[in-house]
Amino acid sequence: MKKFLLLALSLMLLLGTVAGCGQAAATPAVSSEASVSAKASEEATPEATPEATPEATPEAAPSLEGKTISVGRWGGNDAETASFAKMLAGFTAKTGIKVEEKVYTDYNVQLQADMVSGSAPDVFYVDAYMAKFYINQGLIAELDPAVIENDKFYKPLSNAFMLDGKVYAASKDFSTLALYYNRKWVKDGEVPTTLEDLLNGDYLTNLKKTLPAGVASMTYNIDLARNLDMMQTGGLDIIKDGKFSNLSQAGTVENLKPLVDAALAKKIVTPADLGQGWNGDAFGNEKTAIMMEGNWVLGHLKTNFPNVDFGVVEVPTYKGQKHTMVFTVGYALNVKAKESAAGVAFIQYATGSEGMTTWCSGAGVLPSRMDVAAAMKVAEDVKLAPHVAGAEYATPWQKGETLDIVNREFGNYFASVVKGETSLEEGMKKADEAANASIE
Amino acid sequence: MSRRVSRRTIGDHVQGYAFLAPTVLVVGLFTFAAIFFAVFMSFHKINLFKLEMTFVGFDNFTKMLSLEKTRVAFLNTIRFAAVVAPAQTALALVIAAALNSRIRARTAFRVVFFLPTLTSSAALTMIFMFLFSIPGPFNQILTGLGVIPEAVNWTNEIRFALKVIMAMNIWSTAPFFMTLYLAALQDVPISLYEAAAVDGASGIKQFFHVTVPHMRPITAFVFVTSIIGTLQMFDQAYIMSNGSGGPSNATLTMALLIYQDAFGMQNAMGRASALALILAAVIFTFSMLANRLNKNEKPYG
Numbered sequence: 001m002k003k004f005l006l007l008a009l010s011l012m013l014l015l016g017t018v019a020g021c022g023q024a025a026a027t028p029a030v031s032s033e034a035s036v037s038a039k040a041s042e043e044a045t046p047e048a049t050p051e052a053t054p055e056a057t058p059e060a061a062p063s064l065e066g067k068t069i070s071v072g073r074w075g076g077n078d079a080e081t082a083s084f085a086k087m088l089a090g091f092t093a094k095t096g097i098k099v100e101e102k103v104y105t106d107y108n109v110q111l112q113a114d115m116v117s118g119s120a121p122d123v124f125y126v127d128a129y130m131a132k133f134y135i136n137q138g139l140i141a142e143l144d145p146a147v148i149e150n151d152k153f154y155k156p157l158s159n160a161f162m163l164d165g166k167v168y169a170a171s172k173d174f175s176t177l178a179l180y181y182n183r184k185w186v187k188d189g190e191v192p193t194t195l196e197d198l199l200n201g202d203y204l205t206n207l208k209k210t211l212p213a214g215v216a217s218m219t220y221n222i223d224l225a226r227n228l229d230m231m232q233t234g235g236l237d238i239i240k241d242g243k244f245s246n247l248s249q250a251g252t253v254e255n256l257k258p259l260v261d262a263a264l265a266k267k268i269v270t271p272a273d274l275g276q277g278w279n280g281d282a283f284g285n286e287k288t289a290i291m292m293e294g295n296w297v298l299g300h301l302k303t304n305f306p307n308v309d310f311g312v313v314e315v316p317t318y319k320g321q322k323h324t325m326v327f328t329v330g331y332a333l334n335v336k337a338k339e340s341a342a343g344v345a346f347i348q349y350a351t352g353s354e355g356m357t358t359w360c361s362g363a364g365v366l367p368s369r370m371d372v373a374a375a376m377k378v379a380e381d382v383k384l385a386p387h388v389a390g391a392e393y394a395t396p397w398q399k400g401e402t403l404d405i406v407n408r409e410f411g412n413y414f415a416s417v418v419k420g421e422t423s424l425e426e427g428m429k430k431a432d433e434a435a436n437a438s439i440e
Numbered sequence: 441m442s443r444r445v446s447r448r449t450i451g452d453h454v455q456g457y458a459f460l461a462p463t464v465l466v467v468g469l470f471t472f473a474a475i476f477f478a479v480f481m482s483f484h485k486i487n488l489f490k491l492e493m494t495f496v497g498f499d500n501f502t503k504m505l506s507l508e509k510t511r512v513a514f515l516n517t518i519r520f521a522a523v524v525a526p527a528q529t530a531l532a533l534v535i536a537a538a539l540n541s542r543i544r545a546r547t548a549f550r551v552v553f554f555l556p557t558l559t560s561s562a563a564l565t566m567i568f569m570f571l572f573s574i575p576g577p578f579n580q581i582l583t584g585l586g587v588i589p590e591a592v593n594w595t596n597e598i599r600f601a602l603k604v605i606m607a608m609n610i611w612s613t614a615p616f617f618m619t620l621y622l623a624a625l626q627d628v629p630i631s632l633y634e635a636a637a638v639d640g641a642s643g644i645k646q647f648f649h650v651t652v653p654h655m656r657p658i659t660a661f662v663f664v665t666s667i668i669g670t671l672q673m674f675d676q677a678y679i680m681s682n683g684s685g686g687p688s689n690a691t692l693t694m695a696l697l698i699y700q701d702a703f704g705m706q707n708a709m710g711r712a713s714a715l716a717l718i719l720a721a722v723i724f725t726f727s728m729l730a731n732r733l734n735k736n737e738k739p740y741g
Binding site: 274 | 708
């Protein structure tokens with residue numbers, strides 16, 4: 001009898017495990033529409049598909065109360081964490097929907113792993129530069145433009161999350177680059193207004209003579225994300241045929257020359273050259289007089305380096321044109337979300353005027369909605385104004401589905417170009433070859 | 441009678457398998473199933489998000505083997521293992537022999553030497569990045585002594601990036617092997633050293649003619665383990681280059697290349713699996729070679 005029990009037990013164990021595996025493997029295979037509609041029918045209002053009902057506002061749908069959704073994001077600084085928590089509290093108070101945060105460290109890798117295993121959060125951050133990839137892989141659900149009030153957003157920001165006229169995410173905020181100078185060493189209005197004068201004139205060399213030893217005139221970044229606008233000046237595109245890297249085309253190489261020349265002449269250095277982690281630290285520690293940085297640095301300077309007196313102006317023009325980069329992140333709904341309706345309610349709140357105001361005023365980022373920007377009077381803030389102005393002419397950090405690969409290879413080879421180990425032409429050619437071999 | 445025996449035997453079998461079951465399941469699922477799935481994926485073009493797959497035969501293998509990047513990664517990995525594995529083994533043996541002699545505060549030294557092995561490699565990488573940074577201590581000492589005219593950005597120079605990782609890996613893993621040697625050294629009869637001393641052998645001669653030959657079986661194990669570990673090097677290169685394998689592919693290892701193919705926008709799980717199998721074959725070959733080399737020489741001289 002004992003032995004029979006033992007046999008039965010081990011059989012059960014075996015069967016249980018096998019069944020468990022089978023189930024886990026089967027779940028992701030369920031087609032997205034099927035799972036969304038299955039979820040929708042569980043709601044108290046089965047006749048209303050969650051996305052398509054404008055009345056599905058939190059107040060009008062009491063059925064959502066008590067539901068719990070998960071929201072995936074990456075960690076930020078203290079100010080961001082605090083304002084995110086504040087926004088969540090506001091959302092829960094208003095709708096009765098609880099939110100579980102899922103904070104990722106290596107965002108795109110961990111999120112992708114979760115998506116494959118079917119355990120990804122209901123709602124998650126999507127960086128504009130990854131958006132087209134996720135959309136084309138069928139991982140994020142379409143949103144009703146009316147529900148998220150898509151037309152209230154700045155056009156470049158809503159476009160970043162649209163494909164073939166359909167909306168897939170709502171931009172939560174945006175940042176642009178601007179030029180920061182330390183007032184201790186640089187007078188207002190003194191910085192040249194063209195990149196040609198700034199990088200290739202005598203300004204930085206002369207400034208260097210007035211600075212204490214160990215302080216650089218200006219720091220720069222070698223990332224493609226910081227230089228794409230300059231590289232594409234004159235209507236160029238670093239991507240050809242929709243996916244292939246075209247960094248080595250004559251125009252792009254020529255556009256980068258002023259930057260490379262200044263770097264080789266040591267007029268500009270990277271934060272790493274100064275032993276600093278990033279521009280924000282180099283500037284805050286007064287190791288550099290000038291930097292080009294996004295508005296996310298404002299909170300960092302205010303909190304950690306309150307005594308640094310600085311001014312902010314728009315990025316100097318290049319070849320007579322105003323230019324900067326714009327970065328945006330949106331909230332997207334998982335196609336396999338367990339709580340689609342509640343997830344949409346969250347996106348609606350977080351990117352609505354109330355949630356966005358809470359988030360942006362606390363985190364020091366710029367609101368993606370024009371109505372919120374007007375209400376928050378961001379353009380009247382002298383330090384934010386140059387960033388807001390940039391939104392109109394900025395190049396979005398986004399480009400098809402292969403930008404990640406091109407970006408990686410650019411960074412890989414541009415590092416040796418600015419050190420003088422490889423010529424610019426050679427470096428970009430190698431980056432193209434490496435990237436295109438991966439893209440195939 | 442015979443019936444009872446056979447029933448009992450069956451019962452024993454069942455009991456035995458029941459006890460084995462948990463391990464068999466765990467290892468089967470997370471090791472063997474994973475390996476078989478990797479083999480399966482390596483012959484397919486696979487999209488895990490859409491769960492689409494098409495059989496492509498050996499395309500993934502030929503594609504990966506034809507890429508310039510694979511060649512660079514392969515050479516980097518081999519170079520890394522060729523320097524680190526022998527250096528680690530030799531260093532571990534020397535430290536162990538030194539600690540085995542009757543010096544003062546042996547225990548304290550053992551603890552201090554063993555500490556790097558207990559620290560996570562991610563934390564160690566951050567510390568090394570600081571040590572070798574422009575204003576870091578390494579540059580300050582070298583410029584202070586006048587060895588180099590101005591500070592060098594060690595972790596960002598093509599010539600030095602991989603060497604910094606080599607130094608770190610040798611320093612952090614050698615102590616683990618040292619403990620293996622320390623344990624084995626307890627088994628070497630003191631009479632041998634005494635006899636050698638009577639014959640007039642100096643300390644260094646005793647090390648080479650008594651300690652080293654006696655340690656041969658341990659050396660074989662340490663060397664193979666070290667080769668396997670170094671050929672799989674990933675974390676230090678990933679952290680130091682931020683995942684890019686830069687500057688200019690100087691820190692691109694096979695494992696890092698596998699990672700790059702599997703994640704990000706590449707979404708080439710099939711190719712990553714193919715490369716992982718190639719890497720496994722490389723590791724297998726080198727381990728067998730190392731083992732063969734050791735077997736040809738008879739242990740204990």
